[in-house]
Amino acid sequence: MYCRPFGLSIGALLVSLLVSFIIVMVDKNQTSNLDVRLIIRPDEPVKKIKTNHPIDLVLYDNELASDIDRLKQSVESVKSGYQLQKQDISLENIPQEPVKKYGYVALGGTFDRLHNGHKILLTQAALRSSKHVTVGVTDVNMIKSKKLWELIEPVEKRIKAVKDFLTDINPDLEYIVLPIQDLYGPTKDDPRFEMIVVSEETRRGADKINEKRQQSGLPLLDTYVIGLAADNRQTNEEEEKVSSTCTLHVKHYISSYCSRAKGAAIVNCDFIAHDLYKPGLPLNHTLAETFGKNIIQENGENKLQQLNDLLWPAVIEEAQRRAQALGREGYRVVVMEAAVMVRAKWYTQCHQLWSVIIPPEEAIKRLQQRNGLTEEEARQRIESQPSNLEQIELANIVFSPYWSYEFTQIQIDRAWQHLEELLDRRK
Structure with a gap:
């Protein structure tokens, strides 16, 4: 073993x-x-x-x-x-703690990006099992109440990580790792289970499982509770829960920070679009010919895609021209900003995509405040854009706006270091 x-x-x-x-x-x-x-x-x-x-x-x-x-x-x-x-390792002065073994042991959790707390839970379950361990991994419906739940790994990936870890620590046990749709999973009605491993914060869940088992006339599960020591290296910005998700986070000032502290240049595609609308420029003339003088009428949104088909190629062409010019000036990195980066597929012209996401409900509130829209108008606009999940699937690095300026800078430093390593390998 x-x-x-x-x-x-x-x-x-x-x-x-x-x-x-x-x-x-x-x-x-x-x-x-x-x-x-x-x-x-x-x-x-x-x-x-x-x-x-x-x-x-x-x-x-x-x-x-x-x-x-x-x-x-x-x-x-x-x-x-x-x-x-x-x-030199001596066992003489170390007290031996007897470990009671159980045939069937259970535990559950999100197990997102396995960290030390998860690994302690899984290890304790394996230590206390003589035959079988079942692990319930929360499925999508159980994590949607979390902020930025889209950043949590797919359940299939979390299940594989748990299986890999368990077979590493003891390949001689039987393991079932399965998605669960509720708190109980199979523990509420399977008479074979004898013990459940929980952390202090999830002990109430074990009590509820035993309540269900008692109602069904099943033996109650023994409960092994793990008290987790605080991580002295953990910042005040990080969650202390075992189920916390580790991500990179940033506020809206990432671009100004990158430009000032990292020496990057910025090409803002939204500004380019406004510039291309100016009277006398070719795009302005093309738009007038296509949509007429009443382009900014209420019915203009009915031809939104037609407008985008004309505008987006012109914007990315100008953005590339400016980026190349900045490169010739000596800039090693050019940051291209765009609200429609994913929708317009401009990320395909970049080496990396860094996305900033917020929960949809928060985005709706901000859009209402900024543009004076009703909740329904703001919701329709947000729902017409790529979802957080779509952005995460495409992004190399994901940020979100729930941390302090100081902690954000630390995370940007980490991301920037990865970028510099990528650039060094391309030399």
Whole structure:
């Protein structure tokens, strides 16, 4: 058996497990974030172990010196440049905590972008199971109440991440990872379940499941509650919930910030469109010929697509001309701004698409305030635009406006670093 718990110190892990072999993965960019794997040497011959995540660093105890080659060869998924180091690890003074085992264990959650809290929950479930673990992953209908729920990964991707993690920490158990449509999933009426793993914040959910089981005459589930320690590296801007989603965030000032602090030039397509309308320019004459002098009448919206078909090619052509001119002036990055970037498919002319999204209801309120529209008028306008989901599917990086200026700058720095790495690779 081998385990890969996260977010705990080695000492804390030794309380639960007798360790004979330790594998540690180190994030080269954040060496303080250790991914610890603990392998228990079985009595029978060591099986071949292929993890879903390649291993960077292997540590082993002095007492295992005679077996290290055999154990090392059993792990197939090490990186080509991994390191092997001997460490003094003593278990004599570590109290052994007995772990009660259950045949059928359950837990549930969103499991979006598996973080340390999720991994602790999953690991504790695997440690307490002797046969089977079922994991319920919240489906779309259960996450739509969250702000910017569109940023949460598709349920299929979340299910795969959970399965991969569980098979990494113990491939000998049976796993069922399935989407759930409500709080209960299969736990409310399956008599085989014996225990459920929850965090402190979701303990009430376990109580409700037991209420359902009691009504059906089923045995109540034992509940194992995990108290999660606060992350000292977490900023005040981040959610403390286990189910929190980690995303990049930004306010409307991203472009001015990029231009001022990052040395990028800006081409604003909305300004270009207004410029091209000016009297005497070819586009102005074309529009007048096409729509007549009453182009800005109430019925003008009936020919909106025809107008766009004339305007959008002219705008992107001028934007490209300006971007190329800025490149010749020495700018390494040109930021192209456009409200219709996705609708007009101008993103196909760019190397990356950075999108700023807000919840539709918030967008409706802002449009009402800015343009003096009724709620219904604003809603129709928002619904005619690409949805947040459509933008997220196309975007390289997604931002949203719910964080402080300072935290936003940190996130922009991260995104900009990725962009610079991309540019360096293109040299």
